[in-house]
Structures are given as C-alpha cells and as structure tokens.
Amino acid sequence: MIISVASGKGGTGKTTVATSLALSLGKDTQLADCDVEAPNVHLFVHPEFRNEEIITVPVPKVDESRCTGCGKCVEICRFNAIVNIADTIMTFPELCHGCGGCQAVCPAGAIEEGERIIGVIQHGLCNGMDFLHGRLRIGEAMAPPLIRQVRSRINPDKTAVIDAPPGTSCPVIAAIKDTDFVVLVAEPTPFGLNDLELAIETVKILKIPAGLIINRSDIGDMGVADYAARENIPVLMEIPYDRNIAEAYCRGEPLVEAFPQWRRRFVRLCEDIDELVAEIAL
Amino acid sequence: MKVAVSSKGKTLDSELDERFGRAACFILVDLNTMSYEGVENTQNLNAIQGAGIQAAKTVVDHGAGVVITGNCGPKAFAVLSQAGIHTITGVSGKVKDVIEQYKKGELSPTDGPNVKGHWM
Ligand code: SF4
Numbered sequence: 393m394i395i396s397v398a399s400g401k402g403g404t405g406k407t408t409v410a411t412s413l414a415l416s417l418g419k420d421t422q423l424a425d426c427d428v429e430a431p432n433v434h435l436f437v438h439p440e441f442r443n444e445e446i447i448t449v450p451v452p453k454v455d456e457s458r459c460t461g462c463g464k465c466v467e468i469c470r471f472n473a474i475v476n477i478a479d480t481i482m483t484f485p486e487l488c489h490g491c492g493g494c495q496a497v498c499p500a501g502a503i504e505e506g507e508r509i510i511g512v513i514q515h516g517l518c519n520g521m522d523f524l525h526g527r528l529r530i531g532e533a534m535a536p537p538l539i540r541q542v543r544s545r546i547n548p549d550k551t552a553v554i555d556a557p558p559g560t561s562c563p564v565i566a567a568i569k570d571t572d573f574v575v576l577v578a579e580p581t582p583f584g585l586n587d588l589e590l591a592i593e594t595v596k597i598l599k600i601p602a603g604l605i606i607n608r609s610d611i612g613d614m615g616v617a618d619y620a621a622r623e624n625i626p627v628l629m630e631i632p633y634d635r636n637i638a639e640a641y642c643r644g645e646p647l648v649e650a651f652p653q654w655r656r657r658f659v660r661l662c663e664d665i666d667e668l669v670a671e672i673a674l
Numbered sequence: 675m676k677v678a679v680s681s682k683g684k685t686l687d688s689e690l691d692e693r694f695g696r697a698a699c700f701i702l703v704d705l706n707t708m709s710y711e712g713v714e715n716t717q718n719l720n721a722i723q724g725a726g727i728q729a730a731k732t733v734v735d736h737g738a739g740v741v742i743t744g745n746c747g748p749k750a751f752a753v754l755s756q757a758g759i760h761t762i763t764g765v766s767g768k769v770k771d772v773i774e775q776y777k778k779g780e781l782s783p784t785d786g787p788n789v790k791g792h793w794m
C-alpha cells in the first residue's frame with residue numbers, strides 16, 4: 393500500500409504528518425520524500441544515507457552528418473525543444489521532456505539518445521525504516537521525471553508513505569497518482585480552504601480515496617470542516633495549535649517521538665486508513 | 675538587408691514591444707527599399723515554453739539580418755546567433771524612429787542575452 397501526504401499549499405504540516413505516519417507504521421515501512429525541489433523530511437528522521445544515484449532524462453543528440461534537414465523532428469516536438477535554424481538543428485535540452493518523439497519520426501536515423509542530469513536519489517535507513525528522497529539539481533525545472541524515478545524505487549511489497557510537494561501542479565500529480573490513499577493536510581482558514589478545494593478537486597480527478605487532517609485546528613473557522621463534510625472527505629485527525637508541537641518541529645523532532653500520546657493517535661490513524669482502503673477495495 | 679523589430683502592432687507607427695519571444699508582431703523592414711511587412715507572433719503569446727526560440731525562428735525564416743528589441747533571453751539569443759543575426763536590445767520607441775536610429779548608426783549590437791531565461 394502507498395499512502396501519499398499532500399496539501400494544497402506549503403507550510404500546513406504535511407511533513408509533520410508524513411514523518412509521524414511512517415514512524416507509526418512499524419519497521420516494514422518506506423518513507424519517500426517526493427518534494428524534490430525542497431526535500432526536508434530527512435531533517436526530521438535523520439537517515440543514515442547509504443547510496444546515491446544520479447538521475448538523468450533522455451535528450452536528443454543530432455548527428456549532423458546524417459541529418460537531411462527535413463524538419464520532422466521540429467514538427468512533432470510540442471515543447472519547442474528542437475528547432476531548425478539556417479540548415480542546422482539546435483536542441484534545447486532543458487526544455488526537452490524526453491518523450492522520444494523526435495527520434496521516432498526521424499527518417500534518417502540521425503537522432504541518438506543523449507542524457508541530461510536532472511538530480512539525484514539518495515537512499516538511507518532510519519531505525520530500520522527505508523528512507524529515500526529525490527533532490528532536483530539547482531536550476532532544473534523538470535521535477536516530474538525525478539519524482540517518477542523516486543516512486544519506481546518503492547518496494548510494492550511494503551507499505552510506503554510519500555511526502556508530496558505542496559500545491560496542485562504537475563509535480564504533485566506525479567507524486568500522488570496511483571497511490572492507494574491521500575492524506576490531505578489543511579489549516580482551518582479561508583486560505584487553507586481555498587487550497588484544500590483545489591487539492592480535493594485534483595484527487596477526485598485522479599480518483600484517489602482521500603482523508604483530511606486539520607492542522608492548527610483551533611485557529612480559524614469551521615469552513616474547512618464544513619467543506620470536507622459536504623465533499624464526503626472524512627476528517628481523520630485534528631492537530632491543535634500548540635507551542636510545544638511547534639518547538640519540537642523546530643528542533644527537528646517528529647511529533648510521535650516528542651510526544652508519546654501522539655504516537656498512539658498516529659497508530660490509530662494508520663488503522664483507520666487501512667480500514668478505509670479495505671472498505672473501498674470491497 | 676532586412677531588420678526585424680519586435681512590435682505591438684503591424685505598422686511603422688506601432689510601438690516597439692520590449693518582449694522578444696512574446697511580442698505581438700515583428701515588423702520586417704527592407705533597408706534598401708524601405709518596404710515593410712508585419713508578421714504576427716500570436717501562436718507564441720500562448721506557448722507553454724520556448725516562445726523565444728520560436729520567435730527567433732520566425733525572424734530567421736523571414737530573412738532578417740538584424741533584430742531590434744527590448745529584452746532577449748539566452749535561448750532566443752542562441753538561435754539568432756546560430757543564424758548569424760545581430761541582436762540589438764534595450765531599445766524602445768516607435769518602430770519608424772527605431773529604424774531611423776539604426777540607419778544613422780546609433781544602435782549597436784549586444785553581445786549576449788540581456789535577461790535571464792524563465793527556467794534559470
Ligand atoms: S524527446 Fe520529445 S520533447 Fe525532447 S526534443 Fe524530442 S520531441 Fe521534443
């Protein structure tokens with residue numbers, strides 16, 4: 393089973409929930425930080441990193457001696473990543489999505505597959521739990537291919553928790569698509585509600601069962617809870633606004649390790665999610 | 675020789691559009707005859723990415739030898755230099771005045787992009 397943790401906006405407590413959930417699931421768990429533009433889960437679970445893989449995407453390499461200048465590659469590229477200028481073909485690897493279209497249509501076999509580094513994946517262990525995260529190269533814009541690579545390293549026989557990037561754009565979709573359950577984390581404020589609405593729309597389109605955790609539940613208003621009720625999204629947990637929780641966060645301590653009473657609540661949360669997923673499977 | 679000016683409209687009275695990739699039009703002026711042609715750049719206004727590259731291709735395909743614009747990013751600049759086109763940036767005003775300035779030798783080519791790419 394893969395549980396993803398997402399939120400319509402950053403700073404809602406997504407990482408707090410993802411780390412505590414993974415730590416409460418027991419040893420046979422994997423924790424994958426897919427917020428590849430700003431991974432921060434490792435700051436809380438302090439993994440011992442074991443190895444690092446360099447991740448590349450394919451980009452076209454044009455052999456000018458074979459190219460006839462027919463322009464078919466340029467026509468097919470939706471991303472303006474390859475262009476014919478004054479009898480030569482220029483490529484813009486940083487715009488290329490690696491779809492292979494240009495190579496497939498080239499009648500002269502002039503396009504070979506080169507590669508471009510987009511980032512790294514680091515693997516580690518924390519107290520017996522598998523940890524992995526992607527780290528996008530600085531200046532790189534293509535987060536989704538790296539996120540898909542992180543996900544492909546998740547062992548399907550174990551339970552995995554994914555910390556998704558914030559927002560509702562392509563990287564989030566890459567991180568939560570085809571997961572078994574999404575835990576959405578939101579704050580009970582008008583801003584929180586606006587972003588939650590977008591997030592819920594996204595998970596509905598992707599047809600992923602979802603539940604809500606309301607963080608800093610005693611600030612703000614009832615808008616978020618009312619909306620969740622209307623949309624049939626169960627509220628799985630409420631985390632109050634508490635200075636002690638904030639202080640533990642600042643020290644880099646996961647909620648469940650700083651406060652034993654929260655460990656019990658997260659263990660129950662795991663059981664609730666299990667039950668919800670089982671019900672849907674019926 | 676033809677000079678391409680990024681512009682907000684299709685006539686010599688139009689204002690120069692300081693964006694190169696997402697300019698509304700390009701006006702191509704033949705300096706020998708002073709005849710001109712307005713080319714729309716509309717497909718690029720909505721391009722998801724690579725607008726500068728396609729705009730550069732448009733002016734190359736129309737046979738320009740010099741481009742006069744406001745801001746030009748690194749990819750468009752790379753395409754223009756590949757095609758041997760001189761690019762002049764940081765210019766503003768009415769297209770016809772800009773052309774006059776160019777003819778008097780008051781505008782000199784830029785040796786690199788003057789704005790950063792959107793992905794950098
Ligand atoms: S691989 Fe796809 S995105 Fe990349 S240049 Fe070729 S057609 Fe364009």
Ligand code: SF4
Nearest residue numbers: 459460462463465498
């Ligand atoms: S499709 Fe192949 S032969 Fe045609 S322009 Fe592109 S690289 Fe050259």
